[in-house]
Amino acid sequence: MKIVIVGGVAGGATAATRIRRMDESAEIIMLERGEHASYSNCSLPYYLSDVVEDSSKLLVMSEEKFLDQYNIDVRTLNEVIEIDRDQKRVMVKDLTSGETYEESYDKLIVSPGAKPIMPKSIGGIAMPHVFSLRNVTDIRKIEGYIDENDVKHVTIVGGGFIGLEVAENLVERGTQVALIEAQNLVMAPFDYDMVQILHKTLHDNGVDLKVNTALERVEKDRVKFSDGNSLHTDMVIMAIGVAPETELASQAGLEIGRTGGIKVDARYRTSDEEIYAIGDAIEVTHMLTGESTRLALAGPAQRQARTVADDIFGGEAFEALVTGTSVVRVFDYNAASTGLNEKMATAFGADYGTVHVIPPDKVGLMPDSHPMHFKLLFDKHSEKVLGAQAIGKGNADKRIDVIATLIKMKGTIKDLKNLELAYSPMHGTAKDVVNVAGLAAENILKGDLAQVPVSKVRELVESGAYIVDVREEKEYAAGHLNGAHNIPLSKLRERMDEIPEDVPVFLHCRTGQRSYNAFRLLSNKGVGNIKNISGGYLGISFFEYFNDLVEKRSPIADSYNFN
């Protein structure tokens, strides 16, 4: 059995080693166009700061190790330029010698990845101070250019994973950074309300963040935007997204899916049964929507690789449907998400509910306890969990991993609230953040709580709605929402007559815990027209941080006070 693999990073390298473990006699040839196979592409940005000091450490496995440990023939700087499906062979170009040669295969695995999008419509994009980031060669070029040209200011175009990680590492390095994003928010896996925390964090760390700003033209020392504004800069890094590498597959007549990725079946076979495709170049199926999507993530690529190896050697192989779980560090915040967000749930037509809770990530009296901002989406009918977003200084990834597991197992709100998770004061709270979200969602489903999101608060204030802030007087005095009335929860029973009966009333406290108690109190007393502001004063403060809705701009307190 002779197996040829196109592409030597996450998917390709995993497929190669797994195949070797399954069959000692197979001939395995892995062809990689770039200088290196098997590098840690997710770690590339960390070379720009001191986190990864030596770029050679980014290389996970050398060609020698592939040969010595696995008897795998890895050829870097060897580009597959054509697939001859009839003859079952590939045409390879040795990029060092310029010569071409043929290699036959019994099975071909295509794992070419995805390339940074560099729109030709942007003027000046081919200039020498414009870079993109895909591999070790790229990051060495970027590092070299910064050093050699004494770069003081970098403009990063695109606020996704790579854009944010590059921004953070450049700031750590001492470089000034502007981050340009054409949409109204960075990090599209998050909803607009949650992502405000990241916007503020970027701002607080000195990143010149410009959302709703499209790059029109790059000049020698300047970037110009479509709104007419411009910015002086020494260097541009393009990170607006990636496009699947499908040329080779297209030319060979392999089917391309609706999303632009290579189409595969449940065993990752392309339209040619002898050719598999895996990784960032293919389209996958979303578990919750059943729709085709693309996902440029290392974990799924590795799982696909194993599935392919199993399929070739007669093991049980099946597609792992994706949920799109991910995490990013943005300075001192961790931001993780899984499943559907509101945009996706709306597009899918789900009848969903949300909760937005902000419990402490550890027991409040532990010194490094911080609020965890947690948003949960659930199906109102099946009560199944659909997605979650967590942002905080503590373990956002831990909470999202639990939700990702629950979604995979088709868990409901009832399952979530009853999860028995590891607790000690150093690690969490007796009711973990995710349990709290489950309990809050149960309250919504039972009708024990009605709410409006923080995104509606401006409208409420401007329309003169009756808003009650149930925090204590001193908290209110330190900063509050314009026009909010202060009736502390502790005095609500004696001051109930101040609650109007003829207009809708909106309640909030700091995180939502006390206002939930206030809601229940008023509701049990027969007050009908009340709603909680989900996300509380903390959520409002983040959402309206760059605006003027909050009177007396107080710092957004980080420490958790038990209500």
Added chain:
Amino acid sequence: MKIVIVGGVAGGATAATRIRRMDESAEIIMLERGEHASYSNCSLPYYLSDVVEDSSKLLVMSEEKFLDQYNIDVRTLNEVIEIDRDQKRVMVKDLTSGETYEESYDKLIVSPGAKPIMPKSIGGIAMPHVFSLRNVTDIRKIEGYIDENDVKHVTIVGGGFIGLEVAENLVERGTQVALIEAQNLVMAPFDYDMVQILHKTLHDNGVDLKVNTALERVEKDRVKFSDGNSLHTDMVIMAIGVAPETELASQAGLEIGRTGGIKVDARYRTSDEEIYAIGDAIEVTHMLTGESTRLALAGPAQRQARTVADDIFGGEAFEALVTGTSVVRVFDYNAASTGLNEKMATAFGADYGTVHVIPPDKVGLMPDSHPMHFKLLFDKHSEKVLGAQAIGKGNADKRIDVIATLIKMKGTIKDLKNLELAYSPMHGTAKDVVNVAGLAAENILKGDLAQVPVSKVRELVESGAYIVDVREEKEYAAGHLNGAHNIPLSKLRERMDEIPEDVPVFLHCRTGQRSYNAFRLLSNKGVGNIKNISGGYLGISFFEYFNDLVEKRSPIADSYNFN
């Protein structure tokens, strides 16, 4: 509706506030024997170091707050001394005045907790320098005694959660600590092989750990053990376990279960329908064994409290079966577990398999990447996950939370290996630790790997078994198992003739990854009688740390090197 609650900590306080949210008119009286209601009992040990500086911070809710925010009548230093079930009233003793009074109830919720076990058979246990730890009053007494008597050395008896946390906080404070444990290991939720990491950590941090050592007698400045040895000490803290507080329930004729806890039904009703019982005093049902057990944990107590409140007010209430998830910090290690360990699985009669993997908790080139020691138990027939233990410097709790969720959802090895978890180099690896365990377990189930545990290595060495260390020469030179032959994986193909065919061969590398590759290589070449040593050299080094099985004692390397 008048509701009386006996006990004002986790279970009682949660029940009280939940009831208030469900019914504004209910009369709620919470009677607590101790000085304080609603304190963070899990945080008590941290008052002995600087982590919690002010003991008043341990108090979560004051009586005033209960009244102001919830209209709940909390009476501390009020002990319920009798339940009159016929008349539906309790007799209460005001411990301040010494007077008794009656309080009627419609529903009674008993949440008295569990008390430290202080065996009268131990001589001198009533001496004034012998303490136990249950509440804020206790920790203040301990702190006061240490200060006033200039205590230099403390003997802690019992290596469970409280014993370990007290030991750590005393060491942080600068106190010398001896930790005495009658069993052969601390932290019974862990198996003997895994717990060696904690034994070494305690030892490395200066704790004088004595396992297999039973306390016989306390003297003025000395503790004596049943083996005849003794130890000079200034103070003794008893932490050998807790016993459910069942006297009140017993006297009232409520049924007590086989395990010694108060017996309840699926809605936490005792044998009297008007009386509920929750928290550490009851017995609960284990999800995996279906057997009654006891669990002194805050999370389950809070869930039980909510269930009771729901049941009283007509909501849907049902028992949450327990899996026993927990976590403890032991100096720089985090140790978490869930579900069944080997002792429990054996007692239950499960036909289970195990894997012991040691992947890095983050991408290896990130500066704070550490090995995560991870042991998984699974049912060999249903392939369901039964339990897991994780110990490492990184997020052990995160990995165990995922497994706890999977167990709750009745997940299998296949589900585990396919979980799509949050990955960035700062947060994990593309295949997370738990995925790796799932893949390893699949290999075992498929017969792609056979193994022996580290606990068998001594027997192998002493019987002269043929052991092959497949690490590189320089790793072998830095320290290896007595008598192990070194054939690096990278040279195994050319040196295959050195592998004997007539005797069993045992393979190991550092963590198990390279030896798995070696196993597959030999197996695919037709070598039949081979087994992997699960846990690898790292596992062997921990297991035999206090012994002489490892030649040239090398430090147990912490950094992860990709194989």
